[in-house]
Each structure stands twice: as structure tokens, then as C-alpha cells.
Amino acid sequence: MKDISRLAAECMxxxxxxxxxxxAVASLKINDRAKCRWGSCLPLPDGTFExxxxxxxxxxxxxxxxxxxxxxxxLLHTVPGCANHGKLWQSYAALVNAxxxxxxxxxxxxxDEKGVPAEDRVVRQYTAKYKIVCTRCGACSYRxxxxxxxxxxxxxxxxxxxxxxxxxxxxxxxxx
Numbered sequence: 734m735k736d737i738s739r740l741a742a743e744c745m746x747x748x749x750x751x752x753x754x755x756x757a758v759a760s761l762k763i764n765d766r767a768k769c770r771w772g773s774c775l776p777l778p779d780g781t782f783e784x785x786x787x788x789x790x791x792x793x794x795x796x797x798x799x800x801x802x803x804x805x806x807x808l809l810h811t812v813p814g815c816a817n818h819g820k821l822w823q824s825y826a827a828l829v830n831a832x833x834x835x836x837x838x839x840x841x842x843x844x845d846e847k848g849v850p851a852e853d854r855v856v857r858q859y860t861a862k863y864k865i866v867c868t869r870c871g872a873c874s875y876r877x878x879x880x881x882x883x884x885x886x887x888x889x890x891x892x893x894x895x896x897x898x899x900x901x902x903x904x905x906x907x908x909x
Contacts, residue, residue, distance in 0.1 A: 735791045735800060737761055741784075744804045751832055753825055756811040757781045763788050771842060772803045774810035782811045789849050799847040802836040805829055809838070862903050869896025 741761050748755055759781035764773070765788045772790075775783045784807045790800045806826070809815050815822040818840045826838040837846065861875035863883050872893050876882075882889045886898040 734788075734793065735795075735797065737763060737786060737791060737800075737804075740797065740800050741804050744801050744808060747801075747833060748805065748808060748829070751828060753809070753828070754812060755808045756813070758784055758808070758811065760784070761786070763791060771847065772807045774807040776816075784808070784811075790847060792850070794850055795848050798835040799849075802838055802842075803847075805836060806838050860903070864901040864903065866899050866901065867891035867894060867896040868899055870894040 738761065741758070745755070757780070759777055759779070760783045762783065762785040764785040767773070767785075767787055770787065772784065772786045775785075777783055784804070786800065786803055786807075789795070790803055809822055809825050809829075812822070812825060815825065829838050830836055861877055863876040863879070865874045865876065865882065865886070866872070870891060870893055872891055882898065883900055886900050889898055890896065891898060
């Protein structure tokens with residue numbers, strides 16, 4: 734297993750060299766529960782951050798650049814104004830990618846891009862309970878849980894054409 738503290742220190746040095754002002758990280762954790770994300774960045778009440786990295790990236794067979802790319806991705810979230818993947822975050826990611834071509838910092842990355850072995854891959858499967866259909870263009874989306882759009886579709890419009898939405902409820906098969 735890789736030394737996450739050493740890799741994080743290398744990432745911080747690379748961001749320092751670019752003049753990117755990330756904020757203090759109070760703790761760096763290995764996440765052995767998350768199935769479909771590589772890392773997360775959680776702000777703490779004292780203004781510091783907790784970064785967690787998937788244990789899958791720390792396996793000996795995975796390239797260091799995959800782990801470091803994820804650590805840098807999360808460190809960029811600590812920069813003021815970069816809590817999401819908005820334009821500022823994207824500009825910093827592009828700066829890192831231009832200077833360090835071994836990384837490919839972006840919003841999401843596949844198992845193949847990270848070099849995670851096939852036996853460690855997870856396929857998301859869930860049963861949708863709701864189907865959202867545009868009454869104008871017929872575009873569909875699905876939801877597993879109730880949400881604002883499910884409860885009040887009249888307040889929302891289709892992202893493609895602006896049409897109104899209609900909600901259809903699915904019943905789960907027996908035993909689920």
C-alpha cells in the first residue's frame with residue numbers, strides 16, 4: 734500500500750510551485766467504504782479540511798499519478814471559490830494539467846483512467862422509483878429517491894427544450 738502522506742506532501746509541493754493557494758488539510762484519510770468515488774473533500778468547522786482517498790487507488794498495482802491526481806483534485810476544492818467544479822476550479826485544474834501532463838485533473842475519472850484492476854471495479858446498479866418525462870420532447874430521466882422535482886414538477890422544466898415535466902412512479906418488484 735502506498736504512503737498517502739508522502740504522496741500528499743508531493744502534491745502540495747507541486748501546487749506551491751504553481752502558486753495555487755490551497756487551504757490547510759487537518760486530516761488525510763483512507764476511505765475503505767466508498768464504492769464509486771475516488772476521493773472527497775469535507776470542510777471542517779475550524780476552516781480546515783478533511784480529505785479522504787479511496788483505498789483502491791493506494792494498491793501497489795495502481796500508478797502513483799492516479800493517486801496524486803485525485804489528491805490534487807481534492808486539494809483544489811480547498812481553494813476559496815472552488816468547492817464545486819465551477820469555472821475557477823476548472824481553471825486551476827487546467828493550470829495543473831498544463832504544467833504536469835502526467836495528471837488529468839477533471840470532474841470524474843473512470844476505472845480505466847485510474848488503472849484500477851478489473852476485480853476491484855464496481856458497477857452501480859439501482860432500481861429507479863420515478864421516471865421524469867418531458868411532455869414536449871420526451872426526454873427521460875430517472876430517480877431512485879424522492880426529491881424536489883418529484884414532489885413539485887410544476888416548478889421545473891426540461892433542460893433540453895424547456896417543456897413541462899410529468900412524473901411516473903414505478904413499483905419495486907417483490908422482495909425489494
